[in-house]
Amino acid sequence: MTHMAGTKPAALTAIAGLLLTGLQMVTSAPVIAASPAPGAARVQPAPAGEWVAGDLHVHTTYSHDSYGGPDDDNTEVDQAYTAGHSVEQAFRLADERDLDFLTISDHNDVRSQTDKGFGRFGVIGVRAYENSLRGHAQMLGADHIHDNGDSAASDVRRIASKLRADGGVFGVNHPAEASGFPHELDWSYGYQVVPDVVEAWNVMTLWQPPLPAANNNDDNVRYWEGWLDRGKRVAAVGGSDSHWASTSAVQGPGQPTTWVYVTDHSEAGILEGLRQGRTSIAAQPPALSGVRVFLEADGDQDGVWESMVGDTVPAGSALRVRVEGGAGTLVRLVATGGRQAGEAVPVTGERFTHDFAVNDDATWVRAEVFREDAADVRQLCDPLVGDRTSYCRNRIAREAMTSAIYLGNTVPPP
Numbered sequence: 001m002t003h004m005a006g007t008k009p010a011a012l013t014a015i016a017g018l019l020l021t022g023l024q025m026v027t028s029a030p031v032i033a034a035s036p037a038p039g040a041a042r043v044q045p046a047p048a049g050e051w052v053a054g055d056l057h058v059h060t061t062y063s064h065d066s067y068g069g070p071d072d073d074n075t076e077v078d079q080a081y082t083a084g085h086s087v088e089q090a091f092r093l094a095d096e097r098d099l100d101f102l103t104i105s106d107h108n109d110v111r112s113q114t115d116k117g118f119g120r121f122g123v124i125g126v127r128a129y130e131n132s133l134r135g136h137a138q139m140l141g142a143d144h145i146h147d148n149g150d151s152a153a154s155d156v157r158r159i160a161s162k163l164r165a166d167g168g169v170f171g172v173n174h175p176a177e178a179s180g181f182p183h184e185l186d187w188s189y190g191y192q193v194v195p196d197v198v199e200a201w202n203v204m205t206l207w208q209p210p211l212p213a214a215n216n217n218d219d220n221v222r223y224w225e226g227w228l229d230r231g232k233r234v235a236a237v238g239g240s241d242s243h244w245a246s247t248s249a250v251q252g253p254g255q256p257t258t259w260v261y262v263t264d265h266s267e268a269g270i271l272e273g274l275r276q277g278r279t280s281i282a283a284q285p286p287a288l289s290g291v292r293v294f295l296e297a298d299g300d301q302d303g304v305w306e307s308m309v310g311d312t313v314p315a316g317s318a319l320r321v322r323v324e325g326g327a328g329t330l331v332r333l334v335a336t337g338g339r340q341a342g343e344a345v346p347v348t349g350e351r352f353t354h355d356f357a358v359n360d361d362a363t364w365v366r367a368e369v370f371r372e373d374a375a376d377v378r379q380l381c382d383p384l385v386g387d388r389t390s391y392c393r394n395r396i397a398r399e400a401m402t403s404a405i406y407l408g409n410t411v412p413p414p
Contacts, residue, residue: 043299043300043306043307043311043313043314044311045306045307046261046278046306046307046308046310046311047263048263049261049262049263049273050261050262050265051259051260051261051262052100052101052124052259052260052262052265052270053098053099053100053101053254053257053258053259053282053285053286054094054099054100054101054102054103054124054126054254054257054258054260054270055094055099055101055102055103055238055239055240055242055253055254055255055256055257055258055285056103056105056126056128056138056140056171056197056199056237056238056239056258057103057105057130057138057173057199057202057238057239057240057241057242058090058094058102058103058104058105058239058240058241058242058253059084059104059105059106059107059130059241059242060084060085060086060087060089060090060104060106060112060115061084061085061086062087062104062106062109062111062112062115063084063106063107063109085242085248086115086117087104087112087115087116087117087118088115088116088117088120089117090102090104090117090242090253091117091118091119091120091121091123091125092120092121093248093252093253094121094123094253094254095120095121095122095123096287097252097253097254097285097286097287097288098285098286098287099123099253099254099257099285099286100123100124100265101123101124101125101126101260101267101270102123102124102125102126102253103125103126103127103128103140103239104118104125104126104127104128105128105129105130105138105139105239106129106130107129107130107132108129108130108131108132108145109129109145110127110129110142110143110144110145113125113127113143124265124266124267124270125267126140126141126267126270126271127140127141127142127143127267128140128141128142129142129145130173131146131148131159133148133151133156133189134151134187134188134189135172135173135175135185135186135187135188135189136172136173136174136186136187137156137159137160137170137171137172137173137195138169138170138171138172138173138197138199138239139159139163139168139170139171140163140168140169140170140171140197140271140274141163141166141167141168141169141267141271142163142166142168143166146159146162146163147159153189153192153193156189156192156193157192157193160193160194160195164196167268167271168271169196169197169271169274169275170195170196170197171195171196171197171198171199171237172187172193172195172197172198172199172223173187173199173202173239173241174186174187174199174202174215174220174241175187175198175199175219175220175223175224176215176216176219176220176222176223181216181219181222181223182219182222182223182226185223187223191226191227191230194227194232194234195227195234196234196235196274196275197234197235197236197237197274197279198220198223198224198227198234198235198236198237199220199237199238199239200217200220200221200223200224200236200237200238200281200401201217201220201221201236201237201238201239201256201281201398201401202215202217202220202238202239202241203215203217203240203241203251203255204250204251204255204256204283205217205283205397205398206397207251217398221236221338221401222338224236225334225337225338228336228363228364228404229336229337229338229363231363233277233310233404233406234277235274235275235276235277235278235279235310235403236279236281236366236401236402236403236404237258237274237279237281238256238257238258238281238282239256239258240252240253240254240255240256242255253285254284254285254286254287254288254290255283255284255285255288256281256282256283256284256290257281257282257283257284257285257286257290258279258280258281259279259280259281259282259292260273260274260278260279261273261276261278261279261308261309261310262278276310277309277310277403277404278308278309278310278403279309279310279402279403280292280293280294280295280309280400280401280402280403281400281401281402282399282400283398283399283400289325290325290399290400291323291324291325291326291329291369291399291400292323292324292325292326292400293321293322293323293324293326293331293367293368293369293399293400293401293402294308294321294322294323294324294367294402295308295309295319295320295321295365295366295367295402295405296308296319296320296321296322297311297313297317297318297319297320297405298317298318298320299311299313299314299317301318305320307405308405309366309402309403309404309405310403310404310405311405311406312405312406312407312408313405313406313407314407314408315360315361315362315407315408316357316360316407317407318355318357319333319355319356319357319358319365319405320353320354320355320356321333321353321354321356321367322351322352322353323347323351323352323353323369323400324350324351324352325350326347326350326352326369326399326400327347327348327349327350327352328347328371329346329347329369329370329371329399330344330345330346330347330369330370330371330372331344331345331347331352331354331367331368331369332344332345332367332368332370333356333358333365333366333367333368334365334366334367334368335358335359335362335364335365335366336361336362336363336364336365341356341357341358341359341362341365342356342357342358344370347369358407362407363406363407363408364404364405364406364407365404365405365407366401366402366403366404366405367401367402368398368400368401368402369398369399369400369401370397370398370399371397371399372397
């Protein structure tokens, strides 16, 4: 998120509070598959593990746009309205919101990693920094600042390769932000540099253009889907992009929350889960009862839902969506080209399951949980801003979404 100069935090808090929900969060893990039915495709089941909740994009007072008091070395006193959190305060908030991990991603700065508050309160600290290029890259797992060279696409590919060689994960943050997708992107490299993850959900979906420093999250999602349509396996992630203490109630750690399926409860395990594409995003953290969504597949037709996001299953495989804590919402599948697969289905209970099917020509599929908001939002904002904004047109009340399951006739052997 770019610096919100001139934004009144009280206005942000008042608007964003409209969509805070009180639904229960429950973690879950996929079932390990039994033997496949005779003649069915052999499918590798997801490994045994657990879902962990966290935020992959949080700033502290080490960032230039988050004031840390009179001793702040990169933010002046005339910007005291940007007062932010120390590293310890950020981890305390993460703990209070029942997050398992927290990524501190200050702008071109890794001092947080040696701060005594890093990794406090039992919350796993994920090292990172937000790299200011021609757009913002997320350097997950980085413990030092990389040389950007001239910030050409070739330089960014070099940086990404070096980060991966060091065990890190390369991401693109808020690629569309408030620009005119697809003709303009804040991530000016477009599709020249392949990422491991894309921040498809930055800040709350309520905070839309023309509000200051707003994010067009629908276009962020479209950019991510563009990679899937190009045959790349890229995970969707979310980040609060939290900067200011004054907006913590609505843009604090875990708003949104990224859930990662891990086989090891550590930074390395989280980074590996991201590489594998085993992610989902919730609008709220566990302590604020964020809605959960799980997308699963039965690729070998044995009646066991052994595959999950990040996996490849044969075309035509049975698909199932589970929603937890989402009574009163709607759930839908989105497939290749960003097209909705069938009708959205009402979620009728706190634990809800529905089987879906997609066309055999689909190469990927994802799930999304949302509230029907278009009519009410348009009545509210059309008289004020009309079609000058995405606010009246985009999905505002998105509650949760998944990364993709990939569909194809070739499935890796076990």
